[in-house]
Amino acid sequence: MQLLLIDDHPLIHVALRALLADQQPPVTVHSAETSAQAREQLATHPGIDLVLLDLELAGQDDGFALLKELRDSHPSIPIVNLSGSNEMAKVIRAIDQGAMGFIPKHSAPEEFKDALLLVVTGGIYVPPMRMNDDPSTLRRRADDHLPKPPAPAPVAAPAPVSAPAPRTQIDRLPITPRQQEVLRGLLQGKSNKVIAQELKISADTVKDHIAVIFRVLNVNSRTQAVLAVGQWTED
Incomplete structure (x- = not known):
């Protein structure tokens, strides 16, 4: 490397x-x-x-x-x-x-x-x-730089954040399989354009999926989504 x-x-x-x-x-x-x-x-x-x-x-x-x-x-x-x-x-x-x-x-x-x-x-x-x-x-x-995060703040836990989250955890979310794929791309820091190209869907469709994901996670930015998912723990 x-x-x-x-x-x-x-x-x-x-x-x-x-x-x-x-x-x-x-x-x-x-x-x-x-x-x-x-x-x-x-x-x-x-x-x-x-x-x-x-x-x-x-x-x-x-x-x-x-x-x-x-x-x-x-x-x-x-x-x-x-x-x-x-x-x-x-x-x-x-x-x-x-x-x-x-x-x-x-x-x-x-x-x-x-x-x-x-x-x-x-x-x-x-x-x-x-x-x-x-x-x-x-x-x-x-x-100065970010949308106001939802309460409670998802960064309160002391554990490091890792992404993507385990597949079983994402699978538990009330979203479609396609939205799960979009979420995994989002957690890997990929842009909407790259996600759209990899999944062979339009950028507008990616935006629609992300809007649903944000509502389900109760967040309003990619950063908050990463932090929120990163706080999940294994059952």
Whole structure:
């Protein structure tokens, strides 16, 4: 596997290589400390399988802008955000903008490796989120970027979020088999266009199915759907 790490701290690059040194199959880590270097690495190494992006790059006014740029220019490469915090509003915004994972830098090594494996195999990783923000402040931050989430907040549980959910859990939802397929595509971060192409249906039909899925899950965004489904537990 080829991995691109975009982080302006050299020690993070050294630590990641050491952490993944014994990984099987082997992992090749390409390094970039700036957005310009990241673009160069992606152009030089077209086989990159995963991007780890620090949201707090020095000189990068908005790490979310770089996230959007990379999602638009390389839609097939999953992106996992790294951050010094697990603030709820930041996690939700990253997933809403297309990140397939969000890993705090204080994560334990095995948790870090498990999160990467989950994303590489098609899942979405969300960490336990910091819940001690003042509610009004948190609401203002989230409302700048997201629809207001339903109550109770689906991120209250401390367990990591993974997607897609087990097939038996999705099968229990009161939706059609086609809507189950749409939901699985949604949980994998696929766009409406890609889902439509894969299922050989129109984009408008996908929108209709997603509207039903949102009503059943009592959510109003893709991010909320991912978080809601991710909180399910095995029976």
